[in-house]
Amino acid sequence: MQTITTDRLLLRPFTDADAEALFEMDSNPEVHRYLGNQPVKSIEEIISIIDFIQQQYRDFGIGRWVVTDKSNGAFMGWAGLKWITEAINGHLHYYDLGYRFLPKYWGYGFATEAGKAWVNYATNELGQEKIYAIADSQNLASQNVLRKLGFTTKQNFVHEGISHLWFEKCLTGI
Secondary structure, three states: OOOEEOOOEEEEEOOHHHHHHHHHHHOOOOOOOOOOOOOOOOHHHHHHHHHHHHHHHHHHOOOEEEEEEOOOOOEEEEEEEEEEOOOEOOEOOEEEEEEEEOHHHOOOOHHHHHHHHHHHHHHHOOOOOEEEEEEEOOOHHHHHHHHHOOOEEEEEEEEOOEEEEEEEEEOOOO
């Protein structure tokens, strides 16, 4: 699989060597504030998550990718498209844009920069007409990222007991 670069970021597929950095991020309660408040508790959970992501690469040719600082290679988080195979909000089999970063990288436009790269990838490499995203209805920062990327809010819905917003981005005519 290739890599994607932006002005400040390098995006690449997950490897087993990313387990420790991913554990640091996903064990942080602050990171999971809008994700059901269930941070991971063991490196074994992270290894299973990486295995799942790598299986998505094999099955669908796409998945969440590591985001690193292009200047120094530091792990910042992840971003990417995921092929959704379970029904969410009445939708099935669609590309979902997602991102998650360590708190020290919040507020600097990294999620927007990575998201823009993935919107371009969905358009130019996958030939998609639409992609979707979900944000906790209380997560204003994530909603702002999606709106900066040109997503529009389509509806409110509840998933796993949490109120969410459903976002859509039309990619035709970009």
